[in-house]
Amino acid sequence: MKLETLAIHGGNIVTDSEKPVIQPITLSTTFVHQPESMIYARANNPNRHALERLLAGLEKGADAAAFSSGNAAGVSVFQALEPGSHIIAPDDMYHGLKNAILSLFKGVLEATFVDMTDLEKIKQAFKPNTKLVWIETPSNPLLKITDIAAVSNLAKEKGAMVACDNTFATPVFQNPIDFGADIVMHSSTKYFGGHSDIMGGALITKEKDAFWEKVKNVQVSGGAVPSPMDCYYLCRSIKTLPYRMKGHAEHAIVLANFLSTHESVEKVYYPGLKTHPGHLIAANQMTGFGGILSFQVKGGAEEADLVISKLKYFTNATSLGGVESLIERRAASEGPDTLTPQNLIRVSVGLEHLYDLLEDLEEALH
Template identity: 50%
Template sequence: MHFDTLALQATHQPDPATGAVIPPIYLSTTFARNEAYDLSGPYLYSRANNPNREALEKALAALDGGAVAMAFGSGQAAAMTLFQALRPGDHVVIAADAYYGTPALLEQVFHPWGLTYTKVDMTDLADVRRAIHENTRVVWTETPSNPMLRITDLQAVADLAHSVGAICVCDNTWATPVLQQPLSLGCDVVMHSTTKYLSGHSDVLGGALVFRQDDELAQRVRLLQSLSGAVPAPFDCWLVMRGIKTLAVRIRAQTETAGQVARFLQTHPQVEAVHYPGLESHPSFVLASRQMQSPGAMLSVQIKGGAPEALLFAGRLTLFARATSLGGVESLIEHRASVEGPNTATPVNLLRVSIGLEYAQDLIADLAQALDSLA
């Protein structure tokens, strides 16, 4: 089944009680019992389960080709719950340029608890191999990476993880299951911030984990999900389900525009570098072409000069909202180093760009006038 059809079939679950094509939002936190104190259905309390969350989790598992999925209140909650499923003394290998909040979780929350971790360049397989130890339990990948858009060879890294009995996790937020299927490339778990492309409208916070097998780890994560209560509200689940219906067409349109924008930027004299895996100049262009259906709608651009020039350029744009996050229908631009703070490894002249659904030539004209003003 083509992904476009799958996305609609996975989210098309008419209400059995009324026949409503779009199912209702079940806001109830609790569910009644009969005179014999038996539950009338499979739901007890919304922290443990809810019809909207169950529907979303089934859809997410179907989209990624997984056996089971769990939805959370944010992408960070999803990552935290996976790390909570480990034990003190376990070791994690993580990409050095992963989303800054993920290593922050390891350093500030789980390292004092007893987890150890090693940051590596995931594009260097020898570096990954050296970092894996006998007590390594998770190799955490992110491809394309945030914000440098580096590409990890998922099959090769998964093989290295499996050589010591570890699992390979891929943060697939930027690619989504439309563009990349990590479970089919050897990964064991896929993580999403559903806040981004899956919901697609910058109006809901959420996260998810999708497991290739409904194994002991998946069952432990399910237990922690229920016990910790870091779950999305029913309305949040409903909104993500709504977003999934248009996911494929949105991403295709945004990717087409992102390619045009990237090609324009790389020719402008005020641009130092463009990071986009759809450009043949990208160091992992061949790998990205093999591993991804298309290069996606995220790119980063480095402006000649430093932070002042990058900020001046961003400030002169009129069609790009200067805001954190990505994956919505509106184009966003962000000075990543300012967001990450004084310990950032991101170049200070770099701006991360999330391409929306605006007309490509309008965005390019806006970028051109802002760049030309720097000359």
């Protein structure tokens, strides 16, 4: 199946005798004992099984594991590592996962944060106990691009695994497994859900190996699994994912070009711009450049906040990937330890009419 067809049909497993067109929601927490049956909802559920099969197909993986949040998904990878393991991670990455590494695994795992656009710095960061290289491309919030194939080849030489956070790109625009990644991570709260009303996370593996079995054990034993209702709604939302992503990307490149020539804007971060330092790498490993962009207004935090306060169609809120446009001064959300410039604004470009969004930005920037 092509991507659009897979998105619609890949998560539909109907066992009901009445043959409904859409898979029913199975709310039962327990199941009658019989050969090869499901036993308990923490371990498995028909709706979660359907979602995981769909996600594995979309990311061209061998298996998937669904979680109750993106952080739960990412943390499960770290939990599956042996104590004392070393992780190489991006200097620009989702602050929630970075904070989890630094706080939850303090004294358990080692971590080195480097610029993932610099292969030489990555090489220098390897230690004898390096077991995992964590990639996030495009990164949050600076939209840095990591060469997945180059980093994966380097990690293989060093005997380390590669996990890639593919939340911004989605499988519509990027399949990290095709470029050598071992595990792909998603916050399914974002584009998979697509309507800012479902929380979830997911991991997809290239192979069902021994490490994956450890991850699955964390999923089942830890119990941070999504509800049947959440799984059902994610399968429903993913049916429109390919077409939503095309709309997000079409709007984002127009807004990025507009902002890049505006006198009140200092810098624009969007890999679809030819001026972006990672544009050529992105063009090689992505089929589209996504719906997230960031820009710095001239001035500081006060000037950035003023621009946001004037907007009508961009909602000042954390998160991304919904049909509505969201905007925030990212440093204000990340806290006092942030390395993000205080005047940087991150935009999740929505599916409102493009002219309304352009007009809104034009008025706010004056």
